[in-house]
Amino acid sequence: MSNKSFKLENINDIKRVFDSIDTFIFDCDGVIWRANNLIKGVKEALTLMKKNNKRTIFVTNNSTKTREEYFKKFSSFDLPIDINDIFSSAYSTAYYLRNVLDFPKDKRVYVLGTQGLIKEIEDVGVNAFGYEDNITEPFASEEDIFNEVKPDDSVGAVVVGFDMKVNYKKYSKAYTYITSNPDCHFLVTNSDITYPVQNFVLPEAGSVVAPLIAAVKNKEPVFLGKPTANMINCISQKFNLDLKRACMVGDRLDTDMVFGKNNNITTLLVLTGVTSEEALLNQDKIIPDYYIEGLNSFNQIQ
Ligand SMILES: C[C@H](OP(=O)(O)O)C(=O)O
Numbered sequence: 001m002s003n004k005s006f007k008l009e010n011i012n013d014i015k016r017v018f019d020s021i022d023t024f025i026f027d028c029d030g031v032i033w034r035a036n037n038l039i040k041g042v043k044e045a046l047t048l049m050k051k052n053n054k055r056t057i058f059v060t061n062n063s064t065k066t067r068e069e070y071f072k073k074f075s076s077f078d079l080p081i082d083i084n085d086i087f088s089s090a091y092s093t094a095y096y097l098r099n100v101l102d103f104p105k106d107k108r109v110y111v112l113g114t115q116g117l118i119k120e121i122e123d124v125g126v127n128a129f130g131y132e133d134n135i136t137e138p139f140a141s142e143e144d145i146f147n148e149v150k151p152d153d154s155v156g157a158v159v160v161g162f163d164m165k166v167n168y169k170k171y172s173k174a175y176t177y178i179t180s181n182p183d184c185h186f187l188v189t190n191s192d193i194t195y196p197v198q199n200f201v202l203p204e205a206g207s208v209v210a211p212l213i214a215a216v217k218n219k220e221p222v223f224l225g226k227p228t229a230n231m232i233n234c235i236s237q238k239f240n241l242d243l244k245r246a247c248m249v250g251d252r253l254d255t256d257m258v259f260g261k262n263n264n265i266t267t268l269l270v271l272t273g274v275t276s277e278e279a280l281l282n283q284d285k286i287i288p289d290y291y292i293e294g295l296n297s298f299n300q301i302q
Pocket residue numbers: 027028029030059060061062063162190192194195196204205
């Protein structure tokens with residue numbers, strides 16, 4: 001086991017690794033795009049992989065969109081992918097509710113998150129609500145809270161995801177459902193504390209849920225995206241992958257690279273997202289097998 005990540009720079013090293021892999025599992029934010037900006041060379045790299053009969057799967061911890069909405073985003077960049085190759089933490093959360101919890105029909109899920117997350121959960125036949133709490137004005141008074149926020153045993157789970165419209169009403173409801181009902185599950189789509197946008201990072205679901213984790217003392221949250229086993233179970237349930245010839249390509253050490261290592265998948269870190277070369281080399285906790293400037297580097301291979 002090497003204690004140093006190997007930088008793929010020259011074409012021979014890149015081609016050697018490329019030829020040893022049948023399935024590339026790609027993270028999205030910071031690898032394929034940064035927010036709504038396609039990263040340079042990605043389209044050419046994915047086209048090269050298709051030409052070489054490589055399977056490409058996309059596994060994003062971003063819980064804000066349904067797979068259809070993600071497919072539209074991929075298509076808007078004219079990227080050669082199939083909707084069935086897309087897995088998000090919203091989809092893995094829906095998979096968990098349906099296949100692991102066998103979520104009861106007479107219960108419902110309070111979602112502190114987007115409409116896309118709610119839709120993905122409803123698409124597996126689970127009753128979800130919470131979007132109506134996207135209030136634009138602050139509470140008029142404490143009375144508003146006392147009148148609206150009450151224990152409710154019909155809520156069998158609270159799911160927290162990335163939410164740009166998070167507010168005190170949502171936190172109050174989520175806290176009350178979780179702590180007033182011992183059987184209410186506390187689920188979080190992903191643990192990413194930040195995500196990459198143009199040339200900086202912004203808080204993500206791991207930062208959205210942090211105040212709730214601080215307040216809820218009697219219940220540990222269950223995370224469902226990378227690097228948890230739930231995400232690989234959700235993928236393996238759909239595809240029979242030979243993980244020995246798979247490679248996890250990501251930009252975040254504590255989710256993407258740990259996800260690969262947890263599943264004995266070759267790990268390749270790209271420097272187009274949240275992790276700089278300096279940050280990688282200045283730590284020794286998580287050592288990817290390889291690292292590379294970006295997917296663009298594959299385009300040297302013909
Ligand atoms: C970081 C994460 O996306 P990913 O990098 O997993 O595609 C997110 O944007 O929530």
